[in-house]
Amino acid sequence: MAAIQISKRITKEIKDVLKDKESTVELKIIDDNFQHLEGSFDGPEGTPYEDGRFVVDIEIPNNYPFKPPKMKFLTMVYHPNISSQTGAICLDILKDNWTPTYTLKTVLISLRSLLTTPEPNDPQDAQVARHYLSDRKDFDRTAHYWTVTYAPKKTFDGPADEIGLDKNSIATLCEMGFDRISVLSALRATQNDLEAAVQKLIG
Amino acid sequence: MFDFDLTDIYDFPEEYGSFRDFDNLLRCPICKEFLNPTLILTSCQHYGCSYCMRKTITEMNICPMCRHSADATELQKVSLIDDIIKIYKNNRKIILELIEFKKKNNNNRINNVLDTKQDSKIDNHKSELDSKDINLSDDGDTTMATIALSDISSQVGTNEKNDTFLNDNIEQNSNGDFNSKSVSNNGNNDNDNNDNNNNNNNVDIIDNNQSGNSSHEFSSIQPSDDEFVQCPLCLQNIQVKRLNRHMDLNCPKESPLNDPSNNSLNFFMSSSKSDNDSAWKNKIFSNPIVKPKIKNKTQKLRSLAYNLLTESKLRKILKDLKIPSHGDKILMQKRHAEYVNIFNANCDLDHPKSHQRLVEELKRWEKINFETSSPFSKHNSFPKSFFSSRHNNGHNISANSSGSSQNDIDLEEINKEHQSYLQSHKSDFDYLIKQIKKREKKKDSSEDKETSDKNEPEDLIDLDIFYDEHSHISFNSSKEKPIKNNKSIKNKVVRKKQSDSDDEYYEGSKPSKKARSHKTNVKTPTKRYNTRSSHITLDINDDKQNSEDFSNMKRNEEISNNNSSSHNTIEVYEVLSSENESTEKNKEMNYDTKEHKNDTNNNDNNHIVEIKEVQNNSIDNIDITKKVKESNHNNEEIENKSVEPPIVLSDEDVIMGDKIEQKE
Structure with missing residues (x-):
């Protein structure tokens, strides 16, 4: 109820997250009164978000845990249930289905599973949802491109202009004898699609 | 409720996982503290702290664990746990x-x-x-x-x-x-x-x-500190924090309330x-x-059907419960709901806290939930003292919020807040008032230009000077009042005074201004500005319409037709002056303008002085008008005005503006 209660509970939740080494979830306190935090987690494996680390802004309401925390993605995510503009999240447990027994950790894990199983029929970003429903393969490519561009897991070790591009594709295309700069722009335009990039370079 | 143990299940090392599980079982799934006291939902067998369960159920009507719909009556205490x-x-x-x-x-x-x-x-x-x-x-x-x-x-x-x-x-x-x-x-x-x-x-x-x-x-x-221990001397059970005092006083008998x-x-x-x-x-x-437990037999409070309660009834209920009853209905409703939670949770405790403590908790809750981020605080649901505190950073509020045991916020405190707010923002108010004054003046002058450019541009200068002087007076009188009294006059009052005086100023000082304010109601507004004398007719007709006294008009006509003496005209104005103050002023101003036209600058100065007097004491208006009238003897003006077809202006209260043909 009071601020003490909130900070106590948040402290415990942070400890909970710290102790759990299996989940990739992390929590960081942004301001002193435990009401503004930052959560992050790795993109789920086997999805286009695999190589990314996603940062979520968490705002704790005064009557937490009786009201859900306010969360939004700070990282740009290409996902039907996440606004590509604002990072707003469409997840039932952050709205009507919240119960006080949920914790920040469980919510972050839920977000992670939301990345695994999008629900295009209840979209936050209609355009992305349409893309998802119409061309799943292309959607995956775009989502992966966004992931490597905006949510790189580790700092990119290559040259700055290669951020978000597949190293192997660049190497392959360069071996083909194309100009490196045009290779980069072609890959960027085709979102890392090697064949499309070749087409573009030839055409 | 406020012990600061930060223990959790991770105190146990990983290889003692069963201890972790055991520890976790005894913790509230909501606040993650040890259950205190335990309540179980009979319908689904889920449990939690008393406060947490009650709060969840009042907020969402569900079991926090399984989202099964639940009611507070299903909660049962489990003292074994x-x-x-x-x-x-x-x-x-x-x-x-x-x-x-x-x-x-x-x-x-x-x-x-x-x-x-x-x-x-x-x-x-x-x-x-x-x-x-x-x-x-x-x-x-x-x-x-x-x-x-x-x-x-x-x-x-x-x-x-x-x-x-x-x-x-x-x-x-x-x-x-x-x-x-x-x-x-x-x-x-x-x-x-x-x-x-x-x-x-x-x-x-x-x-x-x-x-x-x-x-x-x-x-x-x-x-x-709240733990009970045995006194080493008399073997009574005493709270740790009282132990020293107890022994200092040679072990007096403790009241049964303190008995654990x-x-x-x-x-x-x-x-x-x-x-x-x-x-x-x-x-x-x-x-x-x-020993048999000393049970608190207090009846639990029940939540109310707030929709069926009027605000005053709810206020009375709050008063009966001895909790603060300020604020609007929504606030009282929330406060009551929270108090019911706190109170019932307290009833479940073995050592219930005092009422005062509960009220303090309630206050803290309210402060956190309604003062800062909740939408409620943005509306007027909060008492002024809380409300203004957000503007007056830290001023006076610390006394309010920090542990004083006063339950209600006194009127005095509110008044203080008002005063300090008024004083601290006095310069802002003054600035705003000045701004508005300036703006109005600009408008006036521009309009005057429009109207008077056609006929007599030389008058404009005189009039402007006059307005300046006059506005200064009215401004001062309105501004100083609240500050002199230094009482808790609300912002609104100040503003209202200001606007009143503004009205006076416009009505009294400037006929063209008055005409402007009626512009929307007049069908043919341009006509008014055709000649200087039309001003006068306008206002006289105004009077006439207000009083619906056509005899006045007739008299006027007579006067003008017969080239009557100044004495007669004074009479007329006496009659007119009985109608209302503002119109009187208009008349008066009309005569001023007349003089402006006919006389020299020296005369103007006299009139300014006179107008000042008028502003300060409107009762004397009649006399002044008389003076003005007598000194001038300008019957020609009246003649002119009677010849002109008058336009009847509606007052602010009158919707219709009619053009009335004057009979000769």
């Missing part, structure tokens, strides 16, 4: 330490096998133990016994320390528990012995087979030592758990 938790909490630290011990001993045994030099081992171990002591005292479980208590105690409980202790024997663990219990409850241990026993223990651990007084080094544990109904009882006395029989006896007769 509460008792278990009490004992567990008191012994938790010991369990942890035993686990720690065991870990260390395992290491030591290995070392022992490897290393035959015992002495160095002892030293090492000692230092390890010392460091552990420090860690333990930092750990923060505040519900345990203390050195202070063991100081007072006289008897030393004997215990055997076996190697089984080191071999994961739970019963042996409980032996340790017994010692700590006796420290906290019956004072069976001596602190000095503890120190000695530390050494003994060390030896024990290393030798693995020696027995001795196995008191332990857990003496750094402090009981919380249920202090922790040692259930871990599994040792079959015959020595313990007497200890048992002591406990049975001294331990309050045997």
